[in-house]
Amino acid sequence: IDDLAHGAERGIYFDGRRAQRVIRFFLFLRHVDGEFVGQPVVLQPWQQFVLAMVFGWRRIDNGYRRFRTVYLSVARKNGKSTMIGGVGLYLLDADNEPSARVYAVATKKDQALEIWEGALKLMQKSPALKKRIRHYKHKTSLVVESTMSKFVPLGRDSSTMDGLNVHGWLVDELHAH
Numbered sequence: 001i002d003d004l005a006h007g008a009e010r011g012i013y014f015d016g017r018r019a020q021r022v023i024r025f026f027l028f029l030r031h032v033d034g035e036f037v038g039q040p041v042v043l044q045p046w047q048q049f050v051l052a053m054v055f056g057w058r059r060i061d062n063g064y065r066r067f068r069t070v071y072l073s074v075a076r077k078n079g080k081s082t083m084i085g086g087v088g089l090y091l092l093d094a095d096n097e098p099s100a101r102v103y104a105v106a107t108k109k110d111q112a113l114e115i116w117e118g119a120l121k122l123m124q125k126s127p128a129l130k131k132r133i134r135h136y137k138h139k140t141s142l143v144v145e146s147t148m149s150k151f152v153p154l155g156r157d158s159s160t161m162d163g164l165n166v167h168g169w170l171v172d173e174l175h176a177h
Contacts, residue, residue, distance in 0.1 A: 003057075011060045019056030023048050025090045030125035031082065032118070038125070047083050084170050085119035091168035092151040093132055093144050100149035100167040109155030115170050116140070116153035 007013055029041040043051070050072065057066035074080050091102045104115035123129045123142060134143045142151040149167075 007057075008060065012066050013058055013060055014056050015058050016056060018058070019052035021094070022051045022055040022087075022090055025094050026086050028126050028128045029082070029086050029089070029122045032121040032125055041082060041086065041122075043083070044079060047079060051083075051087075081115070081118050082122070084115055085122045088115070088119045088151055088168065088170050089123055089129065089133070089142075092142060092149050093129065093147075095167070097149065097167050098147050099165075100144075100147065101165050102149070102151040102168040103164070103166060103170065104151070104153040105155070105169050105171045106153075107156045109153060112153035112155045113140070116142075116151070119151065 003010075003012060004014055023043060026041045026043050031037050031039050031041060050070070054067050054070055055065065058064065059066055072080065072084075088102050088104065091097070092100055104112045104119070106112040106115070120135060120142065123133050123135070132144055132146075134145060135141075136143060140153060143149065
């Protein structure tokens with residue numbers, strides 16, 4: 001609240017439009033498992049708060065996000081996987097980043113696939129996203145051809161880690177790194 005009143009003095013501002021944009025994006029997604037399967041993803045208040053803080057706060061000097069690193073630790077069965085998969089899809093398709101590179105990352109590629117496959121399932125259940133995002137099975141990638149953006153899983157055991165131009169990392173099991 002203090003930042004809303006005095007943020008400009010420190011070179012930051014809150015863009016409510018950008019915060020709402022990411023939250024509304026989740027309404028394009030459908031739950032892929034559990035009791036809510038097939039229903040639209042309605043974020044819990046804590047999830048909305050986290051996303052609003054990450055995507056809404058900006059730097060005055062360049063308009064970039066104030067927060068570039070987020071560490072999220074919540075108990076199991078609180079919607080973290082759905083949220084992370086949705087963030088990956090948002091960064092891929094809706095963040096207005098040309099040639100965005102989004103990576104699901106873990107120490108083993110199989111673990112990175114857990115995040116990526118969750119995002120794939122969310123995309124496949126969304127009629128709007130299925131029209132925009134292509135799934136290339138042979139490359140294990142999601143691609144938005146109109147912006148030349150891609151979302152792929154990477155593990156420490158991957159051979160393509162050098163020289164990455166990263167728009168978003170989604171890291172699982174950080175303690176193992």
